[in-house]
Amino acid sequence: MDFQAQLQTFLARVTGDPAASIEELRRHTQGFSMETMSFVGNWREAGALQKRRLVLRRQPEAGLLEPYDLRPQVAAMRALQGVMQVPPLLWFEEDCAVLGAPFYVMGFVEGDVPLPMVAPGAELPIPDADTREALAGDLAENLVALHRFDWRGAALEIFAAPSGLRQAAQMQIDVWRGYYERSRPGPLPMLERAFRELDRRARAIAEHGQVSIVHGDFRTGNFLRKDAHVMAVLDWELVHLGDPMEDLAWACSRLWRGQTDLAGLLVPRARFLELYRQAGGGEIDVARVAFYDLLGAVKMAAIMLTGIRAFADARTDDVRMAIFAHQVDGLNMVIAESLGLVPSLNN
Amino acid sequence: MLDLDRIFSGMIRVLEDRVLPELTSGYARGQLHAVLELLENLQGRTVWGGPLLEGEAAMLDSLAAEAVAELGDPQDALAVRLRSFVADPPSLLTDRVQTGRALVCDLVAGGHADAGALAAMVDAYLTNDAVMKALGLKTSRLAEISQG
Numbered sequence: 001m002d003f004q005a006q007l008q009t010f011l012a013r014v015t016g017d018p019a020a021s022i023e024e025l026r027r028h029t030q031g032f033s034m035e036t037m038s039f040v041g042n043w044r045e046a047g048a049l050q051k052r053r054l055v056l057r058r059q060p061e062a063g064l065l066e067p068y069d070l071r072p073q074v075a076a077m078r079a080l081q082g083v084m085q086v087p088p089l090l091w092f093e094e095d096c097a098v099l100g101a102p103f104y105v106m107g108f109v110e111g112d113v114p115l116p117m118v119a120p121g122a123e124l125p126i127p128d129a130d131t132r133e134a135l136a137g138d139l140a141e142n143l144v145a146l147h148r149f150d151w152r153g154a155a156l157e158i159f160a161a162p163s164g165l166r167q168a169a170q171m172q173i174d175v176w177r178g179y180y181e182r183s184r185p186g187p188l189p190m191l192e193r194a195f196r197e198l199d200r201r202a203r204a205i206a207e208h209g210q211v212s213i214v215h216g217d218f219r220t221g222n223f224l225r226k227d228a229h230v231m232a233v234l235d236w237e238l239v240h241l242g243d244p245m246e247d248l249a250w251a252c253s254r255l256w257r258g259q260t261d262l263a264g265l266l267v268p269r270a271r272f273l274e275l276y277r278q279a280g281g282g283e284i285d286v287a288r289v290a291f292y293d294l295l296g297a298v299k300m301a302a303i304m305l306t307g308i309r310a311f312a313d314a315r316t317d318d319v320r321m322a323i324f325a326h327q328v329d330g331l332n333m334v335i336a337e338s339l340g341l342v343p344s345l346n347n
Numbered sequence: 348m349l350d351l352d353r354i355f356s357g358m359i360r361v362l363e364d365r366v367l368p369e370l371t372s373g374y375a376r377g378q379l380h381a382v383l384e385l386l387e388n389l390q391g392r393t394v395w396g397g398p399l400l401e402g403e404a405a406m407l408d409s410l411a412a413e414a415v416a417e418l419g420d421p422q423d424a425l426a427v428r429l430r431s432f433v434a435d436p437p438s439l440l441t442d443r444v445q446t447g448r449a450l451v452c453d454l455v456a457g458g459h460a461d462a463g464a465l466a467a468m469v470d471a472y473l474t475n476d477a478v479m480k481a482l483g484l485k486t487s488r489l490a491e492i493s494q495g
Contacts, residue, residue: 032493117490185348189451190473196455312353319361320492325349327487329480332473341474 003099007039007056010098014091015043015050032307032320033064033237038108053108054090059101062315064307065237070094070102072158073236076213077106079154084145085223087232111224111231116256116264124265125220134228136266140275142223142230143251147212147244147281156213159241164207165288168242172295173198175240179302183309190332194298197339201291210282214242219256220264245285248276249292254334254344255300294338301331348395348441355390359383395441399483403476404440407447408433410472414454417465425453 001009004025012020020043028036035058042051059068070092077089088107096102114125126132151159162168177195184191216238224231252263252272263272273284304324311321336342362383370376411429418426429450437443451469454460460469 115490115493117493119486119490186445187449187452189448189455189469190477192452192455193460193469193473196461308349311357312349314353317357317360317364319357322349322354322357323489323492325354326484327489329477330484330487332477333481336474336477341470342478 006099010091010093011041011043015041015045017043017045019044033060033235034058035060055087055106055108056103057106058099058103060316061101062310063318063321064303064310066306066310068102068237070104073239074104075156075158076236076239079151079156080146080149080213083149084142085230085232087234109224109232111226113222113224113234114220114265116220116258118258118260118265120259124260124262126266131228132262132266133271135225135230136263136272137275137279138228138230139223139251139264139266140272140281141279142233143215143218143244143247143276144279144281146215146218146233147210147247149213151213151241156241159213161241162211164211165209165243166202166205166207168211168246169198169202169205169288169291169295172240172242172246172292172299173202176295176299176302179306180298183302183305185305185308185312188301190335191298191301194294194335194339198291198295198298201287201294205288205291210244211241212244214240214244214246216240216246217250218247219251219253220266221256243288243292244281245288246292246295248273248281248284249289250296252289253293253296254337255296290338294335297331297335297338301328301335304328304331348445351393351395352390355386355393359386359390362386399480400440400444402479404443404447406472406476407444407451408436410468411447411450413468414450414459414465417463417468418459425450425457425459428453 004022007025008020008022011022012018020041022039022041025037025039028038037056037058039054039056040051041054042049044050059070060066071094074089074092077086080086081088087109090105090107092102092104093099094102116125118124124132126135160171162171173195180188180191180195215233215236217235218233222235223233252269256264257269258265261268263269266272267275273289277284304327307316307321308324308328310316311318333342337344362379367376367379370379411432415426415429415433418429420426421430432446432450437446451472454465454469460466
């Protein structure tokens with residue numbers, strides 16, 4: 001049975017309509033991790049014909065965030081419906097026999113995804129400054145809603161809960177050191193230096209403080225927008241419980257600023273932090289943001305090394321993974337900046 | 348460093364299996380077949396090298412020599428390895444770089460680069476190497492790669 005027929009069988013099962021059908025099945029190349037497809041599903045529900053555009057995200061065979069486990073992101077997206085802008089999650093299937101790998105299906109959300117990339121001298125992805133300011137404000141409000149969500153009352157027992165902020169920091173170091181150790185092609189002095197510094201800084205973080213749901217990849221490129229409104233925050237693969245400063249640092253990281261001083265190519269970094277504070281996110285802890293800024297650069301390197309390893313071991317033929325072998329060299333500058341070895345190019 | 352044969356085989360496979368079937372122009376198909384033949388014949392005949400790697404190797408040589416002088420105990424296992432590296436470095440450039448990097452990692456992991464002169468030396472190597480490699484990078488096509 002081909003993929004479309006398998007998907008149709010699945011749709012018939014979950015909707016209870018044996019005549020359910022799909023059309024306009026398309027594979028999307030955006031993103032480097034989960035496989036993404038869109039299609040239109042047709043089925044009858046309580047006698048009425050439903051025709052809905054849907055998005056399917058399937059676990060890849062190998063890739064940047066392996067080993068994959070879709071359950072945490074599904075749990076988070078389910079828990080956060082109505083709390084912030086999250087795509088409507090319809091079905092989750094863990095059985096690999098259905099479509100070859102675990103997957104979930106979401107409702108299609110209208111909007112475009114601005115990317116955090118701009119060529120030198122080129123126009124910003126969102127040229128209008130007022131739109132960028134308003135969009136950054138809406139993004140900050142969504143982030144605050146996520147961080148203020150009472151996860152203890154939700155069905156999120158799949159997440160490992162840190163006892164406090166110092167342990168949260170140490171857990172993230174351990175996660176990314178694990179990725180690094182499993183995938184590194186050889187000795188990498190800059191990363192060794194960075195991990196040692198992270199260990200040192202983590203010891204100085206106070207344990208007490210608010211532990212939140214952390215998106216883990218909250219940034220320009222991972223949300224849909226219409227004009228100045230966030231329509232849906234996407235890409236929940238890295239969601240976990242931790243320090244809210246982690247999302248702030250990642251959203252403002254040098255990684256997503258191009259050659260500008262604009263966090264996510266939207267507003268200046270300091271302005272985004274202020275928007276978060278104004279939205280009710282509480283005071284910004286500069287030292288913890290700096291810790292997670294360094295962790296973010298290290299995390300990006302570990303993700304790239306994981307993709308390189310998958311390609312090197314011939315577990316994927318996606319040559320996009322191979323480009324990370326030289327991009328890690330560029331990333332070393334970002335790590336050097338976070339370590340204070342080179343002056344910040346823009347803040 | 349990613350194995351060059353693997354890079355070549357990956358490029359060849361994607362061009363042959365994914366790109367070629369999509370090409371309808373006879374001229375483009377002919378050019379692509381020529382590219383494939385070039386890649387197939389480069390495979391197995393190339394090694395990593397060039398000024399960036401040679402530059403890093405030179406920096407590692409200097410750092411190792413300075414680190415030997417800084418480490419107090421000459422019988423220390425790391426000091427012995429550093430002296431050996433300085434006196435008789437691996438002849439293959441890639442091995443020399445990998446061995447040198449491993450020594451720097453051990454200096455860092457052992458706490459020798461936490462403070463003082465050795466910390467400054469290690470940070471200088473890391474900074475200079477990062478700047479040199481970043482300057483050598485071509486403008487990324489990541490936006491085009493993401494969007495198709």
